[in-house]
Each structure stands twice: as structure tokens, then as C-alpha cells.
Amino acid sequence: MAAGIHPSAVIEPGARLGENVRIGAFCHIGEDVIIGDGCEFGPHCSVAGPTTIGRDNRFIGHCAIGGEPQDKKYAGEHVELVIGDRNLFREFVTINRGTGSGGGVTRIGNDNWMLAYTHVAHDCVVGNHCVFSNNATLAGHVTVGDHVILSGFAGIHQFCRIGAHAFIGMGAFVNGDVPPFVMVAQDGYGRPRGINSEGLKRRGFDSTRISAIKRAYRALYIAGSSLDEARGKLAELAGESEDVRALLDFIDSGERPLLR
Template sequence: MAGDSDRIHPSAFIDPAARLAPDVRVGAFTLIGADVEIGEGCVIGPHCSITGPTRIGRDNHFIGHAAIGGDPQDKKYQGERTELVIGDRNIVREFVTISRGTVTGSGVTRIGNDNWLLAYTHVAHDCLIGSHCVFSNNSTLAGHVEVGDWVITSGFAGVHQFCRIGAHAFLGMGVLISGDVPPYTMVATEAQGRPRGINSEGLKRRGFDAARISAIKRAYRTLYVAGLPLAEARLQLEEQARDSADVRALLDFIESGERPLLR
């Protein structure tokens, strides 16, 4: 495998125990360790390190200088076997770091499909990331963060450990997230991130019609504008959810959380 200079640069090191699909391309000075699986169509750029146990799906592109599957940055970690699982068609830009899980968490860090992780993004141990997300430059996820589908984080956004970011949410530049962000919500920066409406433009681009967006806006006003205690807001959302699957998804997110809701 390593002798095929058309696909594998001669300066790359691939552990004999690694398993690469026959068409995987590997750039100069890249290291791929044991217990790493890389699927068909993947391109691993120069100066990357991929250590295991790590499972990578097909058609992913690691541009260069990425550190993938490293030990979790957790003082409790004692070398236990934990994993990183990456899906298909993800773009991983320069100097991205993604850690494996921990045994005190789920044991796995998991990334879905069709995500963009731009330069210097950090995904810590035990994070669970959906699909179709964009993490702009210097986005940072602490350990155990959960991110739904179609989430966008702007540059220098940071998310505290154990927080959840609901589907279709948008985090503005430099926001610091210390609570759960409901689906569809836009968060803008202050000393801490604060909700500032719904991500209506993103929803339009993804095919949400006017009626669906109107129902989500009404739910947002109930939760954030009406000045209601959370318990009363949840009762009103329960009524609204009878006519809207999107509001039902929002309410289910709120009711399943362990951390405080960002309000």
C-alpha cells in the first residue's frame, strides 16, 4: 500500500494494522496509526495525524495539518480504549483537532455526514455531532457537547461542556454558550450568548414554508419574548405543538435537557 506513490506519498507512514480502502489518497508526512479504518474515496492531506481507534467513512477530505483521533484532553483518562467515529463526505480543514471519547462519557466521539469543520475547529471528547453542520474558523466544542443537524457556528464561537445545540440553530461570531440552545434559534454575542430570534433565513434555504416558519416564530415569542416563566411557556408550547411537528421537536428538546436552557 505505502509503495503506491500515485496515492500514498513516500514520506507518509501508515501502520501495517491500519485498514485503508484501495483508493484512499495520503499526502506527504502524514501519520496513520494502528486501529484506524478509512473508507473509500477519502483524501488525507499532508502533515495530518490520524490515530485510533478511529473509524472514518467514505469520501471525506482532510485538507492538511489535522490531528484526528487523539487521546481525550481529560485528566481522568487513563489510556482506556475509546473511539472516534466519522461518517461520510465531511470536509476537515487545516489544524482541526478531534479527540476520541472517554469511558466516563459515552466512550465515543461521533461526527455525522456532510459537515464542514473549518480551520482550527476543536471537537473535544464525547461530542456527538449531527449532519450538514458548518463549524467556522476557531469554533470550539468542549467535552460531551451535542450538536443537531444543520447547525452553523460562526468564528470563535465556544460551547461549554455538556451543552446541547438544537437542529438548525445559528451561533454568531464569538458567542460563548453556557446553556442548551433550542432548535431554530439564533444566538448573538454579548458577555454571554443570548437568543436573538430564529434562524429564518436558514430555514427558508432548507425548504421550510411560510406556515412552518410562522409556527416556529410564535413558539420563539412564547419562550423568549412573552416574559413567561419557563413552566408556563412550556404549557403554551404544548398547545402549539398539537398543530406543528416543528414546535413539537422544539418542546421535546426542552423537556429532554439536563442543563439549563439558554434564556
């Protein structure tokens, strides 16, 4: 048995492991799985393929990675999971592969933290530097931007988009697109409750950028305008702020209703 692989672990023929990979007790690594250098798997983890995992990822224990999509339309098509680098997956995290009708690939970026019992369903795309707290759940086809925080027990409806730097509060159920920078709090279904000012400060946003984002939030959520009227105001503000331009582009590219 190779160094770093527990004798009780099962590595199926066809699996490809990089250098310095450590695999704990009672793990199962399926065929058509590629694991990059420096990855670590605690006890009782399973990885089904086709799954490609980058380097220096940690799976603490009891993770189920790359399982079949939980979709009745799935009929055994060739679908994949692709995970980037330096992610942390805590206990009992589950991540499914894509579906044939949904693009075929679930993607996880780099430097994310997914805490205990979080779930990422089929065809989701998660960016970089996100934190998913315990029991946070993505339904199928959800797109999450960079630096997003999902608090514990947050749930995101299928096909929704969560913009970069958004913050979803504990227990909030999100059934519409959340623009970049916005905070959402639990109130039956989640509702916008300001911008993520503290998170933006921690990421180096200065007072000028934050003030512009606040003005955009007021135009979108507080002024009492229709969405078309708010778009017009945002277009004016976008001339002086790249962040407001990003927020407006997010709104204009959506297919689901905007969370308001």
C-alpha cells in the same frame, strides 16, 4: 509504496485503508485506524486510533484526528472516534476520541464542513450538514443537531446541546442548551436573538412552518413567562406544528439549563 500514498507518509501496521485513498506528504496513520474508500489527506495530517472514518472525507492539511481526550480522568481506556461520510476538514482541525466515563465514543455525522482550527472534544456528537467556521470549539460531551451553523470563534460549554437548525453567531460563548431553530448572538455569554429564518428558508421551510416556530420563540423568550408557563404555551402550539413539538421535546429532555 501504494499508489496515492506519498513516500514520506507513515502507515502503521494494522491500519486498514479502503480503495482510492490518497495520503499526502508527512502524514501519520496509526494502528487501529479504518479509513473508507475515496478519502483524501493533505500534508502533515495525523490519525490516531481506534478511529473509524467513512468514505469520501477530505482532510486538507495539518489535521490531528483521533487524539487522546483532553481529560485528566482518562487512564488509557479503549475509546473511539467515529466519522461518517463526505465531511470536509480544513487546516488544523482537531478531533478527540471519547472517554471511558463519558460513553467512550466521539461521533461526527455526514456532510459536515469543519473549517480551519475548529476543535471537537471528547464524547461530542455532531449531526449532519453542519458548518463550523474558523476556530469554533466544542468542549466535552456536547451534542449538536443537524444543519447547525457555528460562526467563527464560537465556543460551546461542556454538556450543552445545540438543537437542529440553530445558528450561533461569531464569538458567542454558549453555556446553556440552545433550542432548535434559534439564533444566538454574542453579548458576554451568547443570548438568543430570534430564529434562524434565513437558514430555514434555504432548507425548504415554508411560511406556515416558520410562522409557527416564530410563535413558539415569542412564547419562550419574549412573552416574559416563566419556563413552566412557556412550556404550557408550547404544548398548545405543538398540537398544530411538528417543529414546535420537536422544540418542546428538546427542552423537556435537557439536563443543563436552557439558554434564555
